[in-house]
Amino acid sequence: DIQMTQSPSSISASVGDTVAITCRASQGINNWLSWFQQKPGKAPKSLIYETSRLQNGVPSRFSGNGSETDFTLIISSLQPEDFATYYCQQYSNYPLTFGGGTKVDIK
Amino acid sequence: HLVQSGPEMKKPGASVTVSCKAFGYTFPHYDINWVRQAPGQGLEWMGWMNPNSGRTGSAQKFQGRLIMTRDASTNTAYMELTNLSPDDTAFYFCARDSRDTPFDPWGQGTLVTVSS
Numbered sequence: 307d308i309q310m311t312q313s314p315s316s317i318s319a320s321v322g323d324t325v326a327i328t329c330r331a332s333q334g335i336n337n338w339l340s341w342f343q344q345k346p347g348k349a350p351k352s353l354i355y356e357t358s359r360l361q362n363g364v365p366s367r368f369s370g371n372g373s374e375t376d377f378t379l380i381i382s383s384l385q386p387e388d389f390a391t392y393y394c395q396q397y398s399n400y401p402l403t404f405g406g407g408t409k410v411d412i413k
Numbered sequence: 414h415l416v417q418s419g420p421e422m423k424k425p426g427a428s429v430t431v432s433c434k435a436f437g438y439t440f441p442h443y444d445i446n447w448v449r450q451a452p453g454q455g456l457e458w459m460g461w462m463n464p465n466s467g468r469t470g471s472a473q474k475f476q477g478r479l480i481m482t483r484d485a486s487t488n489t490a491y492m493e494l495t496n497l498s499p500d501d502t503a504f505y506f507c508a509r510d511s512r513d514t515p516f517d518p519w520g521q522g523t524l525v526t527v528s529s
Contacts, residue, residue, distance in 0.1 A: 340515055342456075349506055350448075350456065352517040361517055393456055397515055401472040402446070402458040 308332050308396050312405035318413040319384055327379045327408045329394035334374040338398035341370055341379045344407075345390045353392075354379065384410070415507055415520035422526045428495040431523045433507035440488040441465035444510040447481065447492045449503040450522075457503075461510065462490060497527045 309332040319325050329339065337357040342350040352361045354370040357377060367382040381388055389412055394405040418432040433445060447459040460471030462481040469481045480493040490507060507520040 342516070344456075349519040349522050350508075350516075351519070352515070355515045355517075361514070395456075395458075395516070400470060404456040404458065407455050 307401055308335060308399055308403050310394055310396055310403050310405040312392075312394055312408050314408060315406065316409040316411065318411055320413045321384055321386060323384045324380065324382045325384060325410060326381075327392055327394075327410075329372075329377045329379070329405050331375045331377075331396055331398075335396045335398035337373060338396060339370075339372070339377050340395045340397065341368075342393045342395065343388075343390045344393065350393065381410070414518055415509060417505075417507060417520040417523045420524040420526070422528070423497050425498055425527060425529055427497050427527075428493055429497060429501075429525050430491055430493045431505050431507075431525070433490040433492070433520050435488040435490070435509070438509070440483075440485060442511075445481075445483070445490040446508045446510045446516065447479075448506045448508060448519075450506070451500075451503045454503075459492070459505075464490060494525075497525075499527050501525065502527050 311330045313328050339357050341354040344350040353364050353368050358370045369380045391407045391409045393407050416434045421429050423429050441464045444461050444463050446461045449457050462469045464483045471479045478495045482491045504522040504524050506522045508516045
């Protein structure tokens with residue numbers, strides 16, 4: 307199975323900050339990587355797929371980059387609604403696997 | 414969007430079935446994936462189903478216990494998990510999937526509690 311390692315596990319940030327979350331795959335996954343946002347008590351929401359493609363309706367302050375094993379989610383100018391937990395997921399190989407999550411909370 | 418059935422409470426050894434009804438798109442055209450999340454924990458992929466063919470695939474840890482089916486006449490996917498244990502207590506989510514729009518959207522989640 308492909309292991310997905312996210313870091314950091316938590317970030318404290320302020321509104322207006324730029325934050326970066328990294329995700330490392332245990333083997334190459336080409337660009338088959340997605341990012342999800344989850345708020346307490348809610349289902350995950352897809353933000354980015356294929357490393358850098360934004361889902362419809364996702365604000366442009368979210369961006370993704372990377373390739374093969376190393377990927378980054380960047381949130382520019384954090385907004386109050388962005389405080390949540392973020393997960394990466396590889397869909398290159400079965401079983402699909404998720405990172406452990408990164409909680410972004412208010413400093 | 415996807416609408417899931419309500420919360421369930423089961424005893425160890427029992428089975429549970431969660432439904433996921435699709436609205437607003439052509440049901441056979443997109444796979445359905447199932448993901449679970451134990452309280453306070455991360456996301457765990459369980460398996461997928463192609464509603465057109467009925468083909469399924471699942472994570473090895475669920476093989477033999479996870480049954481995914483569909484009813485095309487009602488645009489509904491079903492996930493049955495058998496021989497439940499307390500470790501199966503979790504929120505269970507369905508998600509629509511394709512290469513163009515992977516895992517989008519998700520159902521609202523169904524809490525399954527397993528306790529004696």
